[in-house]
Amino acid sequence: MLELSGLPVPASWRIALPHTAAAVPIARALIRTALTDIEVSADSDTAELLTAELVANAVEHTTGETPIELVVELLPTGCQVEVHDGDPAPPGDWPRPGPGQAPDAWQEHGRGLLLIRALSSACGHRLTGGGKAVWFTLPSRS
Numbered sequence: 001m002l003e004l005s006g007l008p009v010p011a012s013w014r015i016a017l018p019h020t021a022a023a024v025p026i027a028r029a030l031i032r033t034a035l036t037d038i039e040v041s042a043d044s045d046t047a048e049l050l051t052a053e054l055v056a057n058a059v060e061h062t063t064g065e066t067p068i069e070l071v072v073e074l075l076p077t078g079c080q081v082e083v084h085d086g087d088p089a090p091p092g093d094w095p096r097p098g099p100g101q102a103p104d105a106w107q108e109h110g111r112g113l114l115l116i117r118a119l120s121s122a123c124g125h126r127l128t129g130g131g132k133a134v135w136f137t138l139p140s141r142s
Contacts, residue, residue: 011074016067019059027055027070031081034072042078042138046119050136053112054083057134062087071133078121078139086131 015030017023031051035044051070058068062085069084092113116123120136 013070013072015070015072017055017070019062019065019068021056021059023059023068024052024056027083028052030070031072035079042140047079047081047138050116050119050138051081051083053115054081054134054136057091057112058083058085061091062131066130075137078137080135080137082133082135084128084131084133088127088131090125090132091134 013034017026028048028051032044032048035042035047055068055070062068064086066086069082071082071084073080073082116136119138121139123134123136125132125134
């Protein structure tokens with residue numbers, strides 16, 4: 001456990017989310033509340049935005065009714081957020097779009113992974129026993 005403000009705080013949370021569009025606002029509220037309540041110095045607005053992007057991608061681009069899992073880990077240097085889903089395929093054009101594949105600014109889709117790369121200090125994906133985890137880290141604010 002970490003200690004913040006003199007109180008022990010769980011170092012990580014695992015939360016199952018429904019494999020529906022309802023998972024996005026639930027995930028936003030959970031990350032906002034978690035980072036605010038424990039006074040983590042990572043930017044909670046950015047964490048909320050990027051978490052929503054990962055959860056929306058998991059809902060939209062994976063099939064089945066298996067829950068999506070949100071994992072939040074507090075680090076001495078900030079926080080890491082992972083979204084687990086049942087599809088082992090890498091997310092979109094991760095880690096970078098190829099030549100001439102930049103998303104069209106006028107399209108509704110295709111910018112979420114760019115946001116994650118641009119606003120996080122690190123990001124990536126890894127295979128898990130049941131699919132994949134897509135993650136990002138945010139540093140503590142100075």
